[in-house]
Amino acid sequence: MDIETVLHMVGGAGETSYASNSNLQKIAISNARPVVEDSILDLYCSSYPESLNIADLGCSSGPNTLSVIKEIIDATHEKCLQLSRPMPELRVFLNDLPGNDFNTIFRSLIVFYDTLKEEKGLPSGTCFVAGVPGSFYGRLFPSNFLDFIHSSYSIHWLSQVPQGLQGEMGQSLNKGNLYLAESSPPAVYKAYLEQFQRDFSLFLKLRSEEMTSGGHMVLTVIGRNSEEPYSKGCCHNWELLSQALKEMASKGVVQEAKLDSFNLPCYAPSVKELKAVITMEGSFFLDQLQITETNWDTNDNDDNKDYFFDKKASGQHVAKYIRALTESMLVTHFGEEIIEELFERFAEKVGEHLSKEKPKCANITFSMTKKV
Template sequence: MKLEQVLHMIGGDGETNYASNSALQKTVISKAKPIVEKAILDLYCITFPKSLSIADLGCSSGPNTLMVISEIIDAVDRRCHHLNRPSPEFQVYLNDLPTNDFNAIFRSLPGFHEKLKKEKGRDFGPCYIVGVPGSFYGRLFPDKSLHFVHSSYSVHWLSQVPSILESENYIGLNKGHIYIAETSPPLVHKVYLEQFQKDFTLFLRSRSQELVPSGRMVLALVGRIDSNPISRWCGYIFELLAQALNDMVSQGIVEEAKADSFNMPVYLPSIQELRGVIEKEGSFHVDQLEIIELNWDQNHDDDNPNCVPDVMTSGNSIAKRIRAISESMLINHFGTAIIEDLFERFAAKIAGHLSKEKSKVSNLVISMIKKDEDRLVASF
C-alpha cells in the first residue's frame, strides 16, 4: 500500500467527515495547550525573532486545523503586549499528505485573517499561511528555516504497513487481525516496532535539519503508558473492527484472503519506546512529557455521573470517528460496497464492549528542544 496516495481523513461536509468526528483530537489539543504555550514562549523570549516560522504537520482539515495556530499567535501576542514589543510576523506552514482536503483549509483562511484583524487590530502581524503537501517522513523545509514544529494525532501513523506483513511468504502472519492483538505472533509486534523506530528516526532527523538552533517541537500522539504492546485504544478498537470483518468473512461477504492481507499502518509507542528513539537519534532534548487519558466516547463526562450516553449512541459515535480516519484505506483495499455494513457491525461491537467496561485512550504529549550543534561539538 502506497500510503501517501491512499491515506487521508474524510473531507467534505458529510455525516462521516473528519471535521464532524474529531472531538477527541480537539480535546487533546485543548489539554496540550499549556505545553505548547510554554514551548513557544520559551523560544520567543530567548530569540525575539522578527519573523516567527511555525509548521503544523499532519494538519488535516476542519475546525481543529487552525486551532493550535490561533493559540500560538494569541500567546505570543499577549507576551509582546506585556513586554511592550511589536508582534512578530508569523509564517505558518500547514502540512499533510497530498490527498488531504487542502481546499477546505484555503476556503477558511479569509475568515481566519478577518478574525485576527478584528481581535488584534490592523497593526498586528502580518500572518502568512501556506499549504505544504507531502510526507513528514522526509524533508519538507529548507535548513534552519523553522522556529517551532507542532504535530497532533499524526506521528503514530506509519509511512507504510511493515513490509513483511505484505510479503507473499507472510501474508497471513496476522490472520484474523488488522493490528497487534493478544494472539498475534511476537513477530508482528517486532516488525511494527521496527517500522515505527525507522519512521520516527527519519522524522526527528528531518526536523532537526529544518529547525533553527534551540528550536522547539511539540508532538501529541496516541501511545501506551506501559510495555504491553496491546494498547487500550487501538489494540481494542482495531480488534473490534477486525471482528466485524471476520463476521463478514464467515458469511461470505468479504473474501478471507482480502481480510488476511489488510493491516493498519499505525503504531502506538510506549513512553520507553518513544524516549528510546529520541535518545538514539540524538538531535533533541526532552523538555516535558505528559500523559492525557480520555474516554473513548467524548460524550461521556467523568465529572458528571448523570452524563452517561447509552452504549449504542457511544458505539455509533466512536465508529464514525474511526471511519473518518480509516475509510480511505478500507475502500482502497476492499472497495466501497462493504463500508456501510462494516461500520454498522463495528458500531454494534463497540457498544457490546462498552456495556462491559469503560475504556480510555492514552495520549502522550512531548515537548522537545533541538540540541545546540556548537555545544555538542565543543563537548567532545
C-alpha cells in the same frame, strides 16, 4: 498500500467527514495546550525574534487545523502585550499528504484572518498561512528554516505497513487482525516496533535539518500508558473492527484473503519506546512529556455533566470517528460497497463493549529543543 496516495481523512464538512468527527483529536489538542504554550513562549522569549516560521505537520482539515495555530498566536500575542513588544510576523505552514482537503482550509482562512483582526486587533500582515503537501517522512522545508513545529495525532501514522508481517511461506502472521491484537505473536509486535523506530528516527533527522538551532517542537501521539506491547485502550477498537470484517468474511461479503493481507500503518508507542528513539537519533533534547487519557466515547468527559450512557449512541459516535480516519484505506483495499455495513457492525460491537468497560486512549505529548 502506498500510504502517500491512499491515506487521507474524509474531507469536506459532511456527516462522515473528519471535520465533523474529530472530537477525540480536539480533546488531545486541548490537553496539550499548556505544553504548546510553554514551548512557544520559551522559544519566543529566548531571542524575541521579529518573525517565526511555524509548521503544523499532519494538519488535516476541520476545526482543529487552525485552532492550534490560534493557540500559538494567542500565547505569543499575550506575551508581546505584557512585554510591550511588537508582535512577530508569523509564517505558518500547514502540511499534510497530497490527498488532504486543503481547499476547505484555504476557504476558512478569510474568516480566520478576520477573527485575528476583530479579537486581537492584529492587522493583516501579522500572520501568513500556506499549505505544504507532502509526506513528513521526506524533506518538506529548506534547511535551517523552521523555528517551531507542532504535530498532533499524526506521527503515529507510519510511512508504510510494516514488513515482516508474513511468515516464511508468505502466510499472514497477524491472521484475522488489522493491528496488534492480544492474540498477535511477538513477531508482529517486533515488526510494528521496528517500523516505528525507523520512521520516527527519520522524522527527527529530517526535522532537525529543517529547523533552526534551538528550534522547538511539540508532538502529540496516541500511545500506550504501559510498556506492555498490547494495550487495550489503544488496540481493542481495531480488534472490534477486525471482528466486524471477520463476520462479513464468514458471510462471503469480504474475501478472507483480503482481510488477512490488510494491516494498519499506525503504531501507538510507549513512553520508553519514544524516549529511546529520541536519545538514539540524538538531534533533540526532550523538555517536557505528559500523558493524558480520553474515553473512547469523547462525549463521556468531565465537562459534559449531562452525559448518560446510551449503548447505540456511544457505539455510533466512536464508529464515526474511526470511519473518518480509516475510510480511505478500507475503500482502497476492500471496496466502497462494504463500508456502510462494516461500520454498522462495528458500532454495535463498540456499544456492546462500552456497556461493560470504559476503555481510554492514552495521548503522549512531548516537547523538544533542537540541539545547537
